[in-house]
Structures are given as structure tokens and as C-alpha cells.
Amino acid sequence: MSKLRFLYLKKVNITGSFEQIFENLKWLRWDCCPFKYLPSDFYPQKLVILELPHSNIRTMWQLNKASRVFEELKTLNMSYSHLSSTPDFTKFPSLETLNLEGCESLEEIDMSIGSLSRLVSLTLRGCVKLKRLPDTICNLRALKILTIDSCISLEALPIKLGNIESLTKLNASGLNVLKLPNSIRRLSKLVELNLKGNKYLENLPHTICNLRALQVLDIGGCSNLDTLPTAIGSIKSLRELNAEKLAVSNLLDSIGYSCACDLSVLFLAHQISLEILNISGCEKLEVLPDQLWKLTRLRVLDAGGATMLKILPDIESSQIPLPLQKLDISETGLTSLPSGIIHFSNLKSLELNDCIHLLSIIELPPNLKYITANGCTSLETLPHLSNLKQLEELDLAYCSGLTEILGLEELSALEVLQLTGCSSTLVSYLLTKRLFQIYSEFGHSIHIYAPLPDIPDWISQSSVGDKMCIDLPPIVSYDFLGMILCFKHLGVDKGYLTNYSVKNRTSDFIWRSSFGISSHESLIVIVPRSIFSVRDGDDRIELTTTNAGLQMIVGFIYNENSDQ
Known part of the structure; x- marks a missing residue:
């Protein structure tokens, strides 16, 4: 060998x-x-x-x-x-x-x-x-x-830990140490410091602010920390700060500045490079700095679960455009969104789940792709949605206070609309034959989760089980815009991922997809002709699913002036 x-x-x-x-x-x-x-x-x-x-x-x-x-x-x-x-x-x-x-x-x-x-x-x-x-x-x-x-x-960590001056990454998460050695200040090349889940850690040494190369600091879940070092804002290289589930009550105080102080030292873009700020689960946090939006490199702000947070700073029209792409303020005490939020032109994802005190949304940034406002039970007013041309997902489940949603028919990129738990009157008013005709012209499938107490007369063919066949009219191709597939969970089990397929029995063309559905939930899928087309002479379509505990309902969408 x-x-x-x-x-x-x-x-x-x-x-x-x-x-x-x-x-x-x-x-x-x-x-x-x-x-x-x-x-x-x-x-x-x-x-x-x-x-x-x-x-x-x-x-x-x-x-x-x-x-x-x-x-x-x-x-x-x-x-x-x-x-x-x-x-x-x-x-x-x-x-x-x-x-x-x-x-x-x-x-x-x-x-x-x-x-x-x-x-x-x-x-x-x-x-x-x-x-x-x-x-x-x-x-x-x-x-x-x-x-x-x-x-x-x-x-404990070694007292002379700072002697390892070449160290660039220290992962000390999930320990039970009470403190960090002061010598940590000498780790001049340290880029990433992970202290997540050190629930007994009493404080961060002020010498941590000497880490001039530090880009990522994770102190999430250090639940015994109620203050942060006074000069933490002087770490100019810091890009990501995870401070979730801390005991801080005022971010200003925790950084060592009073409300009357000039916070430009902390927040001006030339002095701080923070891109990701996670303060989720800080249940005692009540105030965010007025100059929060001066963090001009901020891409992600996660404040979900900061239940005492009742207001976000307003955005001035003169504000330098932020690269902010994700804003999560779920489970907070907000009653409204900050004035000027429309200026966040780079924002793609807005999460507002379980903001039970949120009363109205006056304006929204134009380039949003995802809005999730599940469980905003007090929400009564939305802005006209016609400017949201890139919106792919709109989740308004259990927004039981909503009485109207304007502009749905202009959401040309929409893929998922969640209306479960909304008023049945609102749903019946929104989900008209005309809306389905418009959506079928967008060229992609659209999933709509909504209560279906009464099925419209024009959606007539129904079956319970995992398979059904639908006969087509003899002349269908000219006016045909698409299909509506309705799946109603009968509550036989808790629900799970369901695969399904639609087959043209004449051409043998098969289109496959899947969805998740919960007990007693209903789903409408709009399948446009650009995905599944039919021709004159095609006589039958076959719908098959992997879930026998569903009621399946099928309808066809035709041109507005069609006799079908």
C-alpha cells in the first residue's frame, strides 16, 4: 500500500x-x-x-x-x-x-x-x-x-484571553459565565463576537467598545442584561447587532445617552455601519431613538415582540433614502405606522403580525413584495393598494375589523392573498367574478385563502375525495380565461401539505402544484390559460389531490361578454 x-x-x-x-x-x-x-x-x-x-x-x-x-x-x-x-x-x-x-x-x-x-x-x-x-x-x-x-x-473565560490578538471570530454562545474578561479590549482583529444565550451574563465590559474591527455582535437572549456599554455606538465597524430578548427598557438609556443628548455620535452614517439591528423580544423596550433612521446603511430592523413599543420615529421627507429591506414590528403596541413610511422605497417586507392595537395604515412604500398583518384585529383602514405593483403576498388573516380593501384588482404581481378569518361580508364583496377575470389575465397562478360559506352559482362542479373529473363545454377555447380550483378542508385532520395535479385528458398535459391548508380552511387557486390551456374538442379535465379530506370545487373563467 x-x-x-x-x-x-x-x-x-x-x-x-x-x-x-x-x-x-x-x-x-x-x-x-x-x-x-x-x-x-x-x-x-x-x-x-x-x-x-x-x-x-x-x-x-x-x-x-x-x-x-x-x-x-x-x-x-x-x-x-x-x-x-x-x-x-x-x-x-x-x-x-x-x-x-x-x-x-x-x-x-x-x-x-x-x-x-x-x-x-x-x-x-x-x-x-x-x-x-x-x-x-x-x-x-x-x-x-x-x-x-x-x-x-x-x-469562566481565561483572564488573558485578550492575548490572542490574532482572533477574528469568537463563538461563546450558550455558556453560563457571569462576566467577560477586561482583556477582551485587546482583540483588535475580532470581527465576530457571539455571546447569544448567556443568560447569567451580568454586563458587557466597557472595554468591548475598543473592538474597532468588530462587525457582528450577538448578545441575543442574554436576559440578565439591562444596559449596554455607554460607548457601544463608537464601534464604527459594527454592521450587525442582535440584541433580542434583553431586559432594556429604553434604548437611549441603555446606550448611555439621555434624551437631551446629541445622538449624532451614535447614528450618523459616517460613524456607524450598522446594517442589521435585531431587538425582537425586548419586552421592556418602550422607546427607540428619534434619529433611528439616521442609520443610513440599515437593511433589516426586527423589533417583533417588543410589546411595550408604542411608536416608531417618523420619517422626514428630506431623509436620505435608506436601504431598509425588511421591517418587522409584529406583536408591538403600535397604533399606527410612522409618518413618512412611504419614503422607504427599498422596503420589500413589512411584518405586522398580531399588532392588536394597530388601527389604521395610511400609506405604504411602493416596492413592497410581502405584507403580513395576520391577527391585526383592530385594523379598520388600509390605503388604496393600487401603487403596490410588486406585491407578491398580502396576508390579512384575522383582520376582522376590515370593511373594505381597495385596489386589489391592480395587484398584478400578487401570488398569495390571505383572507382567512376576515368578515364573510367583506370576502363576498371582494371575490367577484370580475376580480377572477382580472386575475386570470395576470399570467400566473394566484392562491387565495378565504372563508367559503357560500359557493357562487357559477362555480358549480363539486366533489369530495382525492379525485374528480370535469366535463368541458364543446366550444370553449375562444372565451376561456382560466380555471378556479377551490379546496375546502373538512376538518378530518389537522391539515398538511397537499400536492395536486390537473390533467387535460385529451392532450395529456398535466400541471402540478401544492399548497398547505389547515383544518376548516379554504383555498381558491386561479389557474390562467397561460398555464393550463384548453382547445375546442377537449372534453374532460381531471383533478387529483393527495388529500382525501377535502371538498373540491371547480369553475371556469370566461371573457366578460361570453355566453358561457
């Missing part, structure tokens, strides 16, 4: 001598290796990558046996193995990547880890019994990525 360079084994056992059989091997991956330790004669001197994931290995070498030096080894992957202790790392002088993820029996890291002068990436994720990191880890001057998330027994 002198020419063997790469060997992959899985769930196999090898017996006999290993001496000189792998002398030129460069890469060995052995999943579920059965050995408790490596054989003493296992010594592929040219090995560069050694991967032993999910192995039975407790220790790399048998006690009292001389360990080998792997001069060329650069990657060691022992993830999800039964390791109880790590090897003498001086035997791996060239190691660059060390992966011990999921080693749940591992209780300590050998002090010799500090000798790995070339180590770039160290992963200890999910080492649940690991109580401390050796101080020598701070000697890893080439280390760029340190992953210690979900090490739930870890009592």
Missing part, C-alpha cells in the same frame, strides 16, 4: 500490525473507529489530515507508551468521540485545525495546547463537561477562530 494517499473507513475494524503499511498516507478518515487508543505501531509519518469522528477513542495513546511525533499533521478531527483527555500537543508541531466538537466526556484540555504556534482554528463546541480552559490557550498567537459554544460547565 505504498502508493495509498487517502483512506476513508466507516464502521470497520482492522486487526494486525500497522507498521509501515501507511507510510505515504496523507489523509485518513475513519468514522466510528472502534479502538480505545491508537495502536503503538500506527505511525504514518507523512499524515497531514487525521479525522476520527464518532470514534471509541478515550485517549490518543495507551498510558505508559511513548507517543509519536506527527511532524506534518495539520488537521486533527476527533469530534463526537469518547475522549476523556487530550493528547500531548507537542507531538503535533504543525497543527492548524483542531476539532473536538461534541466530546461530551472531555473534562480538561492539556496545558501543552499552548505550544501549537500554528493553530488557526479550535473547536470545542458542546464539550459539556469541560469546566475550564487552560491559561496556556492564551499563547495561541496564530489562532483566528475559537468556538466554545454550548460548553455549559465552563465556569
Whole structure:
């Protein structure tokens, strides 16, 4: 086997001598290796990558046996193995990547880890019994990525952590530490810091504001944090801040500024590059800064679940156009949208779900693709929707206070309209034959979720089960605009994804699609002739679904002046 360079084994056992059989091997991956330790004669001197994931290995070498030096080894992957202790790392002088993820029996890291002068990436994720990191880890001057998330027994981070000045990414989420070391200020190259879910973390050291290269800061779920460092706005490089589910009540105070202070230091675009701000689930948050929209690089603002938030700052007409693409203010206390929201010309997604105090929407940005306002039970007024030429999804489910929706017939990009839970009077008024004729001319299928207490007379053919056949009139092609497929859930089960197909029995053409539908929910699908066409002489259409618990109703859409 002198020419063997790469060997992959899985769930196999090898017996006999290993001496000189792998002398030129460069890469060995052995999943579920059965050995408790490596054989003493296992010594592929040219090995560069050694991967032993999910192995039975407790220790790399048998006690009292001389360990080998792997001069060329650069990657060691022992993830999800039964390791109880790590090897003498001086035997791996060239190691660059060390992966011990999921080693749940591992209780300590050998002090010799500090000798790995070339180590770039160290992963200890999910080492649940690991109580401390050796101080020598701070000697890893080439280390760029340190992953210690979900090490739930870890009592503290090394005091001299800041000595790893090459570090660019630190994932320390899901720990139970009380504080961060002040030396963190020396991590001048740190780009990403993830502290998510450290529920016992009492504060962030003010020295964190010295991280001038920091672009991503995730402190979401640090539920014990009620303030943020006073100078956090001075991190000019910060692009993404996840501060969901914190205990802050006033974002101004939490940043250390009073309402009377000049917030330009924090919010002017030349001084902050924030693109993503997540403050969802901050249930005590009542106020957002007046100059919020001065974050002129902001693309995503997620304030969903900030239940005490009752107002957003207005947008001035002179405001520099924001690149804001997604705005989520679901489950807030808002009674109206901010004045001037129409100026958010880049906004694609607006989420307002369960804003139960929202009374009216006066204006909307013109380039929206998605509006979800599910459960806005107090909403009574919408603007005319005719300017929303790019709108693909409009979700107004359970907006029981709505009495009219103007401009639906001009939503030429619409694909999904959700009206479940709306007034049956409103639905009957909206879903007319004329609307279906207009929608069938848009050239794509449209799904409308709506209550169907009474089926219009012109939609006449009905069946219960997973298959039905529909006879076509003898002359149909000239006036035919499309089909209406209605699916009414009979409540036999909780509902699930349903696949369906429509087949022209004459031409054998089949169109397939799918939908999700809940118990006692109804769906109308408009299928235009551009997708499913018929010709004179075509006599029958066959509709088949994968859900027998549906009532299926089929109708045809014809030109307005047709005799059909």
C-alpha cells in the first residue's frame, strides 16, 4: 500500500500490525473507529489530515507508551468521540485545525495546547463537561477562530484571553459565565463576537467598545442584561447587532445617552455601519431613538415582540433614502405606522403580525413584495393598494375589523392573498367574478385563502375525495380565461401539505402544484390559460389531490361578454 494517499473507513475494524503499511498516507478518515487508543505501531509519518469522528477513542495513546511525533499533521478531527483527555500537543508541531466538537466526556484540555504556534482554528463546541480552559490557550498567537459554544460547565473565560490578538471570530454562545474578561479590549482583529444565550451574563465590559474591527455582535437572549456599554455606538465597524430578548427598557438609556443628548455620535452614517439591528423580544423596550433612521446603511430592523413599543420615529421627507429591506414590528403596541413610511422605497417586507392595537395604515412604500398583518384585529383602514405593483403576498388573516380593501384588482404581481378569518361580508364583496377575470389575465397562478360559506352559482362542479373529473363545454377555447380550483378542508385532520395535479385528458398535459391548508380552511387557486390551456374538442379535465379530506370545487373563467 505504498502508493495509498487517502483512506476513508466507516464502521470497520482492522486487526494486525500497522507498521509501515501507511507510510505515504496523507489523509485518513475513519468514522466510528472502534479502538480505545491508537495502536503503538500506527505511525504514518507523512499524515497531514487525521479525522476520527464518532470514534471509541478515550485517549490518543495507551498510558505508559511513548507517543509519536506527527511532524506534518495539520488537521486533527476527533469530534463526537469518547475522549476523556487530550493528547500531548507537542507531538503535533504543525497543527492548524483542531476539532473536538461534541466530546461530551472531555473534562480538561492539556496545558501543552499552548505550544501549537500554528493553530488557526479550535473547536470545542458542546464539550459539556469541560469546566475550564487552560491559561496556556492564551499563547495561541496564530489562532483566528475559537468556538466554545454550548460548553455549559465552563465556569469562566481565561483572564488573558485578550492575548490572542490574532482572533477574528469568537463563538461563546450558550455558556453560563457571569462576566467577560477586561482583556477582551485587546482583540483588535475580532470581527465576530457571539455571546447569544448567556443568560447569567451580568454586563458587557466597557472595554468591548475598543473592538474597532468588530462587525457582528450577538448578545441575543442574554436576559440578565439591562444596559449596554455607554460607548457601544463608537464601534464604527459594527454592521450587525442582535440584541433580542434583553431586559432594556429604553434604548437611549441603555446606550448611555439621555434624551437631551446629541445622538449624532451614535447614528450618523459616517460613524456607524450598522446594517442589521435585531431587538425582537425586548419586552421592556418602550422607546427607540428619534434619529433611528439616521442609520443610513440599515437593511433589516426586527423589533417583533417588543410589546411595550408604542411608536416608531417618523420619517422626514428630506431623509436620505435608506436601504431598509425588511421591517418587522409584529406583536408591538403600535397604533399606527410612522409618518413618512412611504419614503422607504427599498422596503420589500413589512411584518405586522398580531399588532392588536394597530388601527389604521395610511400609506405604504411602493416596492413592497410581502405584507403580513395576520391577527391585526383592530385594523379598520388600509390605503388604496393600487401603487403596490410588486406585491407578491398580502396576508390579512384575522383582520376582522376590515370593511373594505381597495385596489386589489391592480395587484398584478400578487401570488398569495390571505383572507382567512376576515368578515364573510367583506370576502363576498371582494371575490367577484370580475376580480377572477382580472386575475386570470395576470399570467400566473394566484392562491387565495378565504372563508367559503357560500359557493357562487357559477362555480358549480363539486366533489369530495382525492379525485374528480370535469366535463368541458364543446366550444370553449375562444372565451376561456382560466380555471378556479377551490379546496375546502373538512376538518378530518389537522391539515398538511397537499400536492395536486390537473390533467387535460385529451392532450395529456398535466400541471402540478401544492399548497398547505389547515383544518376548516379554504383555498381558491386561479389557474390562467397561460398555464393550463384548453382547445375546442377537449372534453374532460381531471383533478387529483393527495388529500382525501377535502371538498373540491371547480369553475371556469370566461371573457366578460361570453355566453358561457
